[in-house]
Amino acid sequence: MAPVQVKKICCIGAGYVGGPTCAVIALKCPNIIVTIVDLNKARIDAWNSPDFALPIYEPGLVDVVKQARGRNLFFSTDVDKAIEEADLIFVSVNTPTKKSGVGAGFAADLNYVELATRRIATVASSNKIVVEKSTVPCRTAESMRTILEANSKPGCHFDILSNPEFLAEGTAIDDLFAPDRVLIGSLQTPEGISACESLAQVYSNWVPKERILTVGLWSSELSKLAANAMLAQRISSVNALSAICEATGANIDEVAHAIGYDSRIGPKFLRASVGFGGSCFQKDILNLVYLSESLHLPEVAAYWRQVVEMNEYQKRRFSKRVVDTLFNTITGKRIAVLGFAFKADTGDTRESAAITLIKDFQSEKAIVSVYDPQVPHDQIWQDLQEASPLVPLDTIKKQVSICNSAIEACKNAEAVVIATEWKEFKEIDWEEVYANMNKPAFVFDGRLLVDADKLRKIGFKVTTIGRPSNTD
Numbered sequence: 001m002a003p004v005q006v007k008k009i010c011c012i013g014a015g016y017v018g019g020p021t022c023a024v025i026a027l028k029c030p031n032i033i034v035t036i037v038d039l040n041k042a043r044i045d046a047w048n049s050p051d052f053a054l055p056i057y058e059p060g061l062v063d064v065v066k067q068a069r070g071r072n073l074f075f076s077t078d079v080d081k082a083i084e085e086a087d088l089i090f091v092s093v094n095t096p097t098k099k100s101g102v103g104a105g106f107a108a109d110l111n112y113v114e115l116a117t118r119r120i121a122t123v124a125s126s127n128k129i130v131v132e133k134s135t136v137p138c139r140t141a142e143s144m145r146t147i148l149e150a151n152s153k154p155g156c157h158f159d160i161l162s163n164p165e166f167l168a169e170g171t172a173i174d175d176l177f178a179p180d181r182v183l184i185g186s187l188q189t190p191e192g193i194s195a196c197e198s199l200a201q202v203y204s205n206w207v208p209k210e211r212i213l214t215v216g217l218w219s220s221e222l223s224k225l226a227a228n229a230m231l232a233q234r235i236s237s238v239n240a241l242s243a244i245c246e247a248t249g250a251n252i253d254e255v256a257h258a259i260g261y262d263s264r265i266g267p268k269f270l271r272a273s274v275g276f277g278g279s280c281f282q283k284d285i286l287n288l289v290y291l292s293e294s295l296h297l298p299e300v301a302a303y304w305r306q307v308v309e310m311n312e313y314q315k316r317r318f319s320k321r322v323v324d325t326l327f328n329t330i331t332g333k334r335i336a337v338l339g340f341a342f343k344a345d346t347g348d349t350r351e352s353a354a355i356t357l358i359k360d361f362q363s364e365k366a367i368v369s370v371y372d373p374q375v376p377h378d379q380i381w382q383d384l385q386e387a388s389p390l391v392p393l394d395t396i397k398k399q400v401s402i403c404n405s406a407i408e409a410c411k412n413a414e415a416v417v418i419a420t421e422w423k424e425f426k427e428i429d430w431e432e433v434y435a436n437m438n439k440p441a442f443v444f445d446g447r448l449l450v451d452a453d454k455l456r457k458i459g460f461k462v463t464t465i466g467r468p469s470n471t472d
């Protein structure tokens, strides 16, 4: 079967994945019309804003959108029109962890995927290649196919592909321009292989052929969960070692450096931290845990669950270290929290470690001043409210304030807690910070960001993750 040449793409979901991914496809494939749709009008309006005030912050994204928007890249709320016109449809909607019902707290909520799939079936009157871009449990493509086939118009044929996304926030554009690999899963039927070839041709406009991996549908779906589980496992492993370092006098930086030199281990993703955050790692591991339990593999489930438990332990351990170091009480003390995003170079706060830390400080009755260079203030209030649903926002606002600079946040504080590795925190005038703080002035570096010796020379008492107190 000759592969269909894709001329029009629709992407359902204009979020952190759909937006950047399909904007890059539009940039790299000027002959393909790409329309990104979403039900959220405010989000689409932001993508279309004349001054490029896009709904997500991602280095390099504005340049991509500037070049392609209006040429062959369009953002719209008219979901049906874009579905109808497209040859290929990416489903890039959110798949959060279920909050209630069977599998609550573990299983992926596939409601958005199902609604988008049903919409495609209802609207489409010509053949479509439907691509699962969202991260989903193994065999979701089968459910999508069943829904599409049961609801399709006569003569309308659907091929389903899995094409998970591996971009990391903060480096999304670089990752999309030069991906380690593009993974496409299809049924191993002539139609499936042909559809796979159609999508591979789109990517081959800029991705070298040897980096486009084609596999079976279920392997593709599972590979996405597996990649995230193994990445998160590395962080939990290094964080577990950081606890041993703090107790023994070893230095986690030196340990990570030494083990990373082994070419079988490699140096990347071994940075001890206050805990991993982001919308993916925890969700996808819990998804894998649920899958393992559903398959009656309790030992496998327990193995992966431990990666998340270690992460929770790391966050709790860090908060406790702050309290212990500040003479076992932080009641009424001002703590400056630098960074609220889950990592640097993003404004995304989903599952950010900062949220847990601030909640812990609130329950110890500290006064908290927060600063993040990218996260909107409304988002911070929303996250803190969601973290403490029983506490009225007015009460939270009496304990927490949001500042417009790091210097302002640190004023009159007893301690500075570095929760996100923003480069600007390395470069702030620490002498000025010190001058304006109560003494003794403490710094807790949860990101291995600052030069502890330099800060100690200024007068700070510095505690660094993965190093023993007082001696690093």
Ligand SMILES: NC(=O)c1ccc[n+]([C@@H]2O[C@H](COP(=O)([O-])OP(=O)(O)OC[C@H]3O[C@@H](n4cnc5c(N)ncnc54)[C@H](O)[C@@H]3O)[C@@H](O)[C@H]2O)c1
Pocket: 012, 013, 014, 015, 016, 017, 018, 037, 038, 039, 040, 043, 079, 092, 093, 094, 095, 112, 115, 116, 133, 134, 135, 136, 165, 166, 167, 168, 169, 279, 280
């Ligand atoms: N964020 C990441 O870095 C990342 C990376 C790789 C994979 N993923 C996966 O990609 C998927 C999307 O993640 P995200 O971070 O972009 O989510 P997101 O919440 O930022 O975006 C999803 C968008 O889909 C829209 N939507 C939901 N249902 C819809 C429907 N029926 N019709 C039209 N629009 C609809 C929502 O309004 C939302 O704007 C998830 O499965 C996630 O696990 C995310």
Ligand SMILES: O=c1ccn([C@@H]2O[C@H](COP(=O)(O)OP(=O)(O)O[C@H]3O[C@H](CO)[C@@H](O)[C@H](O)[C@H]3O)[C@@H](O)[C@H]2O)c(=O)[nH]1
Pocket: 135, 165, 166, 167, 168, 169, 170, 228, 231, 235, 268, 269, 270, 271, 272, 273, 274, 275, 276, 277, 278, 279, 280, 281, 342, 343, 344
């Ligand atoms: O050595 C490290 C590396 C990362 N982190 C933390 O781990 C979290 C996740 O970081 P990262 O993986 O860089 O960002 P994400 O955007 O969550 O990307 C992950 O999740 C995406 C969504 O599935 C995948 O597509 C990516 O491949 C995968 O890296 C963040 O809190 C980081 O601060 C560490 O603590 N130490």
